[in-house]
Amino acid sequence: MNDQSRRWVLLIALAVMLPMVSCSRASEETRRAADQANAHPVQVDPTFFMTEALVGEVLTEERTISDGSRVMCYVYQTRSVPIEHEMGPWSPGRIDDDKEAGGIWLRDGQVYDVDGPFVRNMAEFYDDPEWKLYRDDGTIKVTDTKEAFEAAARPDVDPKYHNHMVEGRPEWIEPTITTYIIPVQPIYNLSPAPFGRGGGIGVAFNGVNFDPPAPLHAILGAHTIAPFDDAGGHLNPHAGYHYHAATGKTKQIEQPDGHAPMIGYALDGFGLYAHMDGQGHAADGLDECGGHFDETRGYHYHAGSPGSNQIIRAFRGTPGLITTED
Numbered sequence: 289m290n291d292q293s294r295r296w297v298l299l300i301a302l303a304v305m306l307p308m309v310s311c312s313r314a315s316e317e318t319r320r321a322a323d324q325a326n327a328h329p330v331q332v333d334p335t336f337f338m339t340e341a342l343v344g345e346v347l348t349e350e351r352t353i354s355d356g357s358r359v360m361c362y363v364y365q366t367r368s369v370p371i372e373h374e375m376g377p378w379s380p381g382r383i384d385d386d387k388e389a390g391g392i393w394l395r396d397g398q399v400y401d402v403d404g405p406f407v408r409n410m411a412e413f414y415d416d417p418e419w420k421l422y423r424d425d426g427t428i429k430v431t432d433t434k435e436a437f438e439a440a441a442r443p444d445v446d447p448k449y450h451n452h453m454v455e456g457r458p459e460w461i462e463p464t465i466t467t468y469i470i471p472v473q474p475i476y477n478l479s480p481a482p483f484g485r486g487g488g489i490g491v492a493f494n495g496v497n498f499d500p501p502a503p504l505h506a507i508l509g510a511h512t513i514a515p516f517d518d519a520g521g522h523l524n525p526h527a528g529y530h531y532h533a534a535t536g537k538t539k540q541i542e543q544p545d546g547h548a549p550m551i552g553y554a555l556d557g558f559g560l561y562a563h564m565d566g567q568g569h570a571a572d573g574l575d576e577c578g579g580h581f582d583e584t585r586g587y588h589y590h591a592g593s594p595g596s597n598q599i600i601r602a603f604r605g606t607p608g609l610i611t612t613e614d
């Protein structure tokens with residue numbers, strides 16, 4: 289065998305062995321959890337979605353999902369506009385406005401009301417004298433046109449809008465239709481799947497999407513704040529309204545056994561439940577994806593606390609797809 293073919297044999301051997309290595313890396317505990325979850329399958333229930341949120345019927349069709357496999361899926365189309373609560377407000381207009389005039393912001397797991405004094409105190413809050421989000425007359429610098437919003441919401445914030453509150457208003461957003469393709473029967477995988485680039489990790493019962501963590505580093509790096517409203521949502525120029533926190537303002541399905549209420553589905557078809565139950569207890573024993581198993585609900589997720597900027601941590605199952613079109 290010459291050197292060239294020896295190299296090929298080595299490469300092929302590696303290609304064959306790598307999946308085996310990653311498989312055997314799954315701990316005994318993970319295998320047991322997978323067996324348990326897959327032995328108690330819980331299907332997606334499309335009747336949980338608010339019918340007012342749907343554009344047309346929910347379809348049941350075989351579709352290609354994120355890993356290329358073809359499985360039976362529910363296909364939902366929605367306008368991604370919340371039905372049970374208003375959108376906004378996000379930024380107050382003046383530094384003496386109270387918390388009714390603004391939404392919320394997150395830092396280190398805590399939720400803060402974005403009222404006038406909060407905006408005034410930003411330099412102290414982040415211990416950085418470069419922050420100054422207001423003018424000397426007490427008005428707050430907010431993106432107040434569609435163009436300003438789009439320039440400030442870019443990953444590379446237009447320098448003109450450094451030191452601004454970044455706020456999109458519903459009237460600036462083109463109406464879009466979002467399609468969710470969710471496997472009817474979620475499958476517990478040994479290796480968690482990371483979030484896709486398209487954004488979206490799941491959907492509330494009102495058809496609004498739950499997004500991956502907001503890119504706080506980029507936002508704060510430009511001395512901007514992109515507040516969420518009290519429901520944990522804000523607008524993006526392309527994807528429209530979406531949530532970065534589950535604050536209990538959307539449809540919830542109470543659980544007869546006192547478990548935290550259900551708030552939606554993750555994109556892999558596993559159920560998504562609130563962070564806390566009615567007694568104020570957070571779920572324990574959550575895995576690296578933010579989920580755990582019980583015999584009533586099967587494997588399911590619990591949303592992170594509203595201040596955590598993290599609704600779920602990764603997908604336990606193979607995610608479906610989200611697409612948005614004008």
Ligand SMILES: [Zn+2]
Pocket residue numbers: 499502522523524530532
């Ligand atoms: Zn966002």
Ligand SMILES: [Zn+2]
Pocket residue numbers: 547561571580582588590
């Ligand atoms: Zn639970």
